[in-house]
Structures are given as structure tokens and as C-alpha cells.
Amino acid sequence: MRRAPLLLLLAALVPAAHAFTKAEMRAIAAHGPWPPAFARDPSNRASGNPDAIELGERLFFERRLSADGEQSCSRCHIPERSWTDGLARAQGLALTDRNTQSIANVRLQRWFGWDGANDSLWAQSIRPIIDPRELGMGARQVAALVRGDADLACRYRKVFGEVPANDEAVLVGVAKALAAFQETRVSGRAPFDEFRDALLKGDEAGIASYPEDAKRGLVIFIGKGKCNACHLGPAFTNGEFHDTGIPFFIEKGRVDPGRHSGIQKLRASPYNLLGPYNDAPERAAAIGTRHVRLEHRNFGEFRTPSLRNLAPTAPYMHNGSLATLRDVVNHYSTLSPDRLHADGEAILVALKLGEGEVRDLVAFLESLSDGGGTYARRRFAADCR
């Protein structure tokens, strides 16, 4: 008899479930479906080739691909850490200037790296191999490794034909195999994806199973936060570049110019899509490289990262300066216009979120993770024939 008033009291204390408007439903629908269908990279003739994927996977973990024989791609892109390293700035042969980004979903990008200095995944794969702070190799050493190892040479031949005499061409082949492997790394479905699909189908049970704090955070994300102005689409990124007020000083006397130097490096690169190593004769994928515009405002801009599998990839931002998702949300909540370019993004203003709103937005961001990797390193056949 006394339970009814108590239940009524409890019901009054619990906020009513949010009823999504048609505009909100459209905005939520735009963040899917997930996962996306595979599409070959036309600039890489090894893309989607199982032999190339296997060669790339071997090379990804290959320590002989570094000057000291101790580094590898997987030393920074650690599978058990969602393909990152947990460090603020990557450490190879020396400390680098930027945070390691996950390779999950990397094939969906238009530009690669925090500054977009490369326009293909295979060109981006060359960068750490020849960077003296990372793997510290040169084309000559990479070619010698491939030619001198019967198994690697055999696998290279299976994908590309005879190992070329030109060292740079061998380096490009190695990078294309590495890219073929990385293309296979796609994050799994996250709680948000289940909720999105349930919402579109009108599946009440599915809608109800998504936590209420994540729903409130989602409403902020697509509403007053305008986060989806840049973090848009199924991968939660527009793939372009913004100055969001993160300092670009690396240390005293040294700055990271971000996209401004990225465009210049891209144009100077012999590996860009306008160059001879693009396997697509019509060069259609080079449209961005052909038309990209260099402006003063690009100084201090960095690529909008995907938000998928964000939770296990701390720390955040191009320099790893924010330790937690809460720090990231607080950054946007208290953003000072003094830290932004005068000619930068005019809609970027402090969100001034309350404590509960910060928690809700963090809960939503956490719901974009798939809850753990599914990667298990394969056992390969011992010998290539």
C-alpha cells in the first residue's frame, strides 16, 4: 500500500527518457552504418590482396625494419593498446613531436598523419620507416633487407613480381604491403552503433538498453556542443584540419606548424598521388592533392581525429597533452578565444558545460568504443614458395 507513493516519488526524481526530434534522428543516422564496406585503394595495386596483407602483417612486426633492430611499427602501434602506445608523444629511436594515432579505421582517411603530409596510406607508411627518430631506415637498407631474406623476397615477388633493382621502388612496395595490412584493421561495433540502429528501426528494447547518460551526452554532441560540425559521419571525422586551441609549442624555441608544413611536405613528396608510384593511371584519387590550398590559417591546424575507439587510446590531441576524455571535454568547455587564430573557425567557442553535462558527454564518447580488440596475430606458414 505504501509502495505506490514511493514509486511515484522515484519516478519524479528520474529524468524522463529523451524523445529525439526528427532533426536529431537525422543527425544520429549520419553516424552510421558501421562497419563500412571495404573499398580497395586504387592507388595501391596490393590493396585487398591476401598475399600483400600477409606480407604487410609480417613487416608490421618486423624489427629488422629499423636501424637498431629493436623498433617496429608495432612498438608504437601496439595491438593490445588499440594500436597506440599510451604515451603523450611517440618514442622510436628518439622522442618524436606527436601522439601516436591508432591504425584502426585508418583506411577511411583522406589525409594521413596529424598534419596530413601524406595523401595515401602507403605513402604515410613510408614516413616512419625513413624518419631518423622512428625506424631510421633508408630505401637502400629496406631494399637490402627484402633482397637478403629469402622468405621476404619470395613474399614480395608473390605480390609485386620480381624485386626491382631500384631501392626506392622496393621501399614503396614494402609500404604498400604495410598499407594492405593496416586497411584490414577496422574497429568493431560499439554500443552507440547498436543504439543508432535500434533508434532507426524503432526497437524500444534496443533504445532502452543504451545508457541514459550517453543519450544525454549524444544530445549535447549533436546539439549545443556542435561537435558533429567536425566529428561527422560514420567515422566521426571530417578528415580535415582545425586549430582547436591546443598549444603548438613543442619545447622552448620549437613549434609544430601542423597543417601548414603538412601541405608543403605533401607537395614536395615524391610519394604523393601525383607522382610515379600511384598505381591508378587516371590519378582520380589525387584530386585533393591537386587542389589543396595553403593558407596562413593552416599554421597550428591538426587533423580532426576519428572518435571511434577513443576511450582506450589516451592521452589525447596531437601532442598527447590531455590525459583523459574528461580533460578533452573540459578543454572545449572552457576554451579561450585568445588561444585561437583570429582568422580561424568562428563557431569554436567555450561550451560552458555544467558538471553533469561533462559527465554525460564523456559517457557518450565512451560508448563509441568496441570494448576490446579482436586482433590475434596470425601464425604464418614457415616458408614461402
Add this chain to the structure above:
Amino acid sequence: MRLAALLALAAPAALACEMPGGPAEKLQSATHTILYRAEPGLGVGRHFALAVAVCPPPKDVRVDAWMPDHRHGMNYRPSIAPLGDGRYRADGLLFHMPGRWEFLFEVRGAGGTERFEHSVRVE
């Protein structure tokens, strides 16, 4: 007959201007008419081209776009190729954020340079 002749005198460029291949947006001044169509259509985060027709044919046309509310333009500088008879193709455009964008057309004709603006919203 008399009404048609009057219209032709009032807006000769408009009546003469056509762009086959589907519906097109139309911008007009006293001296020029612009027809343009996005191919394969407007959207966020993907490159598109503009098919453009200018009547009467000008000396030169430039195309760009910006977001007035955000105070920035595109991250790409479109290229424009003349196809003859006042027809052009602009390539390399990309809207990297949703919201209101404004196309800018600069038409250089015999009487000087004219500037046309046209707002579109992309989601």
C-alpha cells in the same frame, strides 16, 4: 509576339542561356546569366565539380565558396576549365563542414568584372 519581344529585350542573356543535362541553379544580373549544377550533387566531406554556363560568354570565370558564419573558405582551390561557348567545369571543390556555404562566381566580361553570390545549405 509583342510580349515575347519585350522579354527578349529586357533579359536577352536569360532567354538564351541553357545548360542541358538536368536542373541547374540560375543567377542573373543585367548583363550576365549564370547556370550552375553540382556534379554529382552537394554533400559534406566529398569532392564535387560544378558544371557552369555563363551567357553571354565572358572572357573569364572564377569559382570559389566560403562559410560566412564560420568566416572561412574551402581547404581546396577549385580549378576551372573552359569548354567553349561560355561553358566551364570547376573541379576540386569540397565542403568540409555542414551548414551554410556561399558560392562565389567572378565573371570578367567586356564591361568589367561582376561578382555573383549564391547561398546553399548542406547537411
